[in-house]
Amino acid sequence: MVRPPAAGYDSAVAGLDEARARHVLADMQERLARGPSDALGLAPSATPEDARAAFLQLTKQFHPVRFGRMAIDIQKLANEVFLSLRAAHDSVAKSLRRQTGPIPLAPIAPHVPTNGRAQVLPPRASRSPATHDSGERPVVPPTPTPASGPRPIVARPPGPPVPAGPAARAPAAARPGSAPLVTPRDEVVVLDLLQRQQWDQARTVLHQLSARDPGSRRIRALEAYARGREAQLDRRLDDARVELQDALELDPDLQVAKTALTELFTRRR
Amino acid sequence: MGRVIGIDLGTTNSCVAVLEGGEPTVIHNQEGGRTTPSMVSWNADGDVVVGAASKRQMITNPQRTVFGAKRLLGRKMHDREVQALVSRLPYKVVSAKNGDAWVEVAGTPRSPQEISAHVLAKMKRVAEDYLGEPVFEAVVTVPAYFDDVQRQATKDAGAIAGLTVRAILNEPTAAALAYGAQHQHNQRLAVFDLGGGTFDISILAIENGVFEVLATHGDTSLGGDDFDRVIIDLLADEFAAEHGLNLREDTVALQRLKEAAERSKIELSSAMTTDVNLPFIAAGPAGPVHLMRELERGQLERACRPLIDRLDAPCRHALADAHCTPADIDQVLLVGGMSRMPAVQERAVQIFGKPASKGVNPDEIVAMGAAVHSGIMGGELQEVVLLDVTPHDMGVKVAGDRMSVVITANTSIPTRAKKIFATTEDNQTYVAIEIYQGEHELASRNRRLGRFILGDLRPAPRGQTKVEVSFTMDADGILEITAAEIGTGRAASVQIEASSGLTAEEIQRLGQRLGT
Numbered sequence: 001m002v003r004p005p006a007a008g009y010d011s012a013v014a015g016l017d018e019a020r021a022r023h024v025l026a027d028m029q030e031r032l033a034r035g036p037s038d039a040l041g042l043a044p045s046a047t048p049e050d051a052r053a054a055f056l057q058l059t060k061q062f063h064p065v066r067f068g069r070m071a072i073d074i075q076k077l078a079n080e081v082f083l084s085l086r087a088a089h090d091s092v093a094k095s096l097r098r099q100t101g102p103i104p105l106a107p108i109a110p111h112v113p114t115n116g117r118a119q120v121l122p123p124r125a126s127r128s129p130a131t132h133d134s135g136e137r138p139v140v141p142p143t144p145t146p147a148s149g150p151r152p153i154v155a156r157p158p159g160p161p162v163p164a165g166p167a168a169r170a171p172a173a174a175r176p177g178s179a180p181l182v183t184p185r186d187e188v189v190v191l192d193l194l195q196r197q198q199w200d201q202a203r204t205v206l207h208q209l210s211a212r213d214p215g216s217r218r219i220r221a222l223e224a225y226a227r228g229r230e231a232q233l234d235r236r237l238d239d240a241r242v243e244l245q246d247a248l249e250l251d252p253d254l255q256v257a258k259t260a261l262t263e264l265f266t267r268r269r
Numbered sequence: 270m271g272r273v274i275g276i277d278l279g280t281t282n283s284c285v286a287v288l289e290g291g292e293p294t295v296i297h298n299q300e301g302g303r304t305t306p307s308m309v310s311w312n313a314d315g316d317v318v319v320g321a322a323s324k325r326q327m328i329t330n331p332q333r334t335v336f337g338a339k340r341l342l343g344r345k346m347h348d349r350e351v352q353a354l355v356s357r358l359p360y361k362v363v364s365a366k367n368g369d370a371w372v373e374v375a376g377t378p379r380s381p382q383e384i385s386a387h388v389l390a391k392m393k394r395v396a397e398d399y400l401g402e403p404v405f406e407a408v409v410t411v412p413a414y415f416d417d418v419q420r421q422a423t424k425d426a427g428a429i430a431g432l433t434v435r436a437i438l439n440e441p442t443a444a445a446l447a448y449g450a451q452h453q454h455n456q457r458l459a460v461f462d463l464g465g466g467t468f469d470i471s472i473l474a475i476e477n478g479v480f481e482v483l484a485t486h487g488d489t490s491l492g493g494d495d496f497d498r499v500i501i502d503l504l505a506d507e508f509a510a511e512h513g514l515n516l517r518e519d520t521v522a523l524q525r526l527k528e529a530a531e532r533s534k535i536e537l538s539s540a541m542t543t544d545v546n547l548p549f550i551a552a553g554p555a556g557p558v559h560l561m562r563e564l565e566r567g568q569l570e571r572a573c574r575p576l577i578d579r580l581d582a583p584c585r586h587a588l589a590d591a592h593c594t595p596a597d598i599d600q601v602l603l604v605g606g607m608s609r610m611p612a613v614q615e616r617a618v619q620i621f622g623k624p625a626s627k628g629v630n631p632d633e634i635v636a637m638g639a640a641v642h643s644g645i646m647g648g649e650l651q652e653v654v655l656l657d658v659t660p661h662d663m664g665v666k667v668a669g670d671r672m673s674v675v676i677t678a679n680t681s682i683p684t685r686a687k688k689i690f691a692t693t694e695d696n697q698t699y700v701a702i703e704i705y706q707g708e709h710e711l712a713s714r715n716r717r718l719g720r721f722i723l724g725d726l727r728p729a730p731r732g733q734t735k736v737e738v739s740f741t742m743d744a745d746g747i748l749e750i751t752a753a754e755i756g757t758g759r760a761a762s763v764q765i766e767a768s769s770g771l772t773a774e775e776i777q778r779l780g781q782r783l784g785t
Contacts, residue, residue, distance in 0.1 A: 017648075053477070056476060056477050056478075056479045057477075059479055059654055059656065060478060060479065060651065060652065060653075060654045063654045063655075063656070063744070064683060064743065064744045065436060065642070065645055065646055065654065065655065065744055066645070066646070066648070066654075068435050068436055068646045068744075069270065069273070069406070069435055069646055069647070079683050079741070079743055079744075082683060083683055083684070083685055083741075086681075086684075197589075198594070199592065200594075234592075235677070
């Protein structure tokens with residue numbers, strides 16, 4: 001049931017640990033106030049994996065369930081602290097991804113799907129915390145109506161000029177003795193996997209292609225596109241925009257990225 | 270501080286467990302059973318009988334014996350699921366003043382919360398007898414796909430039974446906790462939970478002791494009862510064709526059919542054929558008529574095929590939402606009594622491409638998981654914790670009956686999301702917002718949770734007063750709303766009009782009547 005903010009069952013059981021719980025929670029609030037890295041206890045050299053490990057460790061300590069038998073105000077405080085911790089993790093993870101640029105794609109053993117049916121469905125919803133929607137919705141009593149005004153498109157500062165035309169993206173002529181370079185056929189394979197949302201397999205193929213031709217802007221563009229597309233379907237729209245724009249910066253002729261960006265801006269409410 | 274017990278409040282059977290020395294232990298009831306039928310009877314002399322004793326009365330006292338109350342819990346009389354159920358139940362379902370589905374027993378309307386409270390009170394007594402001390406707190410499990418109203422109704426049932434429900438835990442998640450407490454290495458689990466009344470599928474990742482639910486899907490009206498009904502229909506239709514007698518009109522005959530259906534379904538999980546033997550089931554023009562026939566597993570499977578087909582879509586949705594392929598799943602856990610049916614197991618293998626884990630007791634693992642969760646709350650288990658998700662979209666009704674989603678399904682909880690609303694009339698001092706839960710684009714097709722009114726707004730020309738509304742969902746999946754006027758930062762008053770459930774007074778009164 002929806003309940004007013006002040007409602008809730010009263011904790012009749014005032015445990016011995018409540019004083020300590022208040023102390024621990026207040027302490028974490030102070031750490032949170034100093035910034036997300038402090039809250040997670042991360043060194044400046046931390047990786048996204050470190051951030052995740054720190055968050056999981058703190059989750060064991062600060063999940064509201066740990067305070068579930070205490071006074072109602074402690075439960076509320078614990079909920080707030082945990083929400084802030086999650087936000088801290090998300091912001092650290094995001095900025096670390098930015099700093100390190102594209103995350104090096106880990107080699108993943110390609111797996112053969114045993115049942116292809118499971119993969120054709122689009123992801124229905126995002127697992128990431130809901131984004132703050134600043135779109136305004138004028139309210140008509142008794143039902144509110146959403147405003148349909150266009151959302152301003154935030155322009156990104158133009159990247160370094162990229163020469164257009166085939167010369168820019170055509171891989172250098174095959175060097176003698178090197179592995180065969182990326183062919184349009186390879187691209188079709190990748191795009192097909194992406195269309196079917198088989199992210200892991202697409203990553204594997206892209207990783208192999210990039211090993212074959214480390215200098216190819218086209219492959220880096222495809223990698224960015226893949227990350228962008230995954231983010232887009234995951235409804236992490238800001239991440240999606242950054243990645244897709246990176247993809248277009250790397251290769252202005254990547255038509256699929258243009259299409260995806262257009263879709264992103266037209267579908268965005 | 271007293272103990273927190275773990276209760277699996279099932280549609281057909283319930284089970285209670287406690288944590289002892291860090292290990293969950295299932296407790297026997299007074300009759301020696303490890304599970305207790307979720308059935309309550311009111312005798313002519315006013316006595317209330319719960320569990321196995323009630324089940325024994327089902328044939329002699331069908332109108333006063335209530336089973337499967339969980340399927341009505343937190344539901345409206347006009348819900349399609351309730352309407353489909355009503356015609357097939359031997360007891361009478363009536364509408365309460367607020368439209369909730371209640372049960373009428375011997376002329377007295379009773380809420381499903383009260384009926385469930387009798388079952389919970391019985392489980393509480395079972396635990397108290399075993400522990401030798403009073404119990405006041407519990408972790409109670411619910412189907413993952415239960416909505417906010419159903420969860421709140423479960424909490425209220427606990428309150429009537431004299432139990433403070435410290436956490437509402439999703440059944441498949443509970444199963445994963447119980448399994449994972451013994452197999453703590455990092456892995457991905459799919460929990461396939463087909464119980465008496467509901468089907469849930471959850472995909473979880475265990476990472477360094479943190480159990481993270483990646484996605485949950487399900488069907489709140491698919492369970493063992495539906496399989497029983499298929500058999501009842503098969504037998505009754507055949508009987509009608511042969512003898513021209515409708516067994517469904519006779520509540521006693523229907524009750525005997527139901528019992529026979531459940532028994533043959535269970536037998537056909539191990540045997541290939543079984544006998545249905547119901548002498549004197551009806552009276553024909555030429556004297557008593559008997560129902561005697563052989564039922565084969567193949568017949569049952571053919572008849573249940575449409576039900577089994579309904580298992581596919583939730584599984585595929587859950588995998589897609591979790592960004593997993595079947596190959597990413599390390600273990601498949603089968604939970605719920607219906608998962609014993611070979612055809613159901615085959616379907617699970619077909620969907621996930623691997624056999625299910627052995628050594629899991631599908632009737633007890635959920636209660637064991639609830640006990641594990643009580644240990645997490647109490648601090649006995651420091652290295653395990655659970656991050657669950659909300660199973661449904663949660664949003665606000667906007668113009669054209671559209672659903673404006675604020676919190677999306679499968680968002681990890683606790684979570685908070687905000688939206689900004691503005692006035693549309695000059696000097697408007699309040700706005701009313703209706704909250705809905707569900708995936709349909711039309712708000713009216715979803716579950717209405719309630720309406721809240723934001724008042725005390727500054728009078729201003731239209732569009733200039735803006736209010737930020739914040740939805741906070743706690744770890745139990747229960748929603749709380751706050752609002753503040755933008756610019757002034759002044760908290761707008763939020764007044765919620767509940768559209769279902771019991772009031773605090775009703776809960777207290779029922780609690781006193783139960784003697785808790």
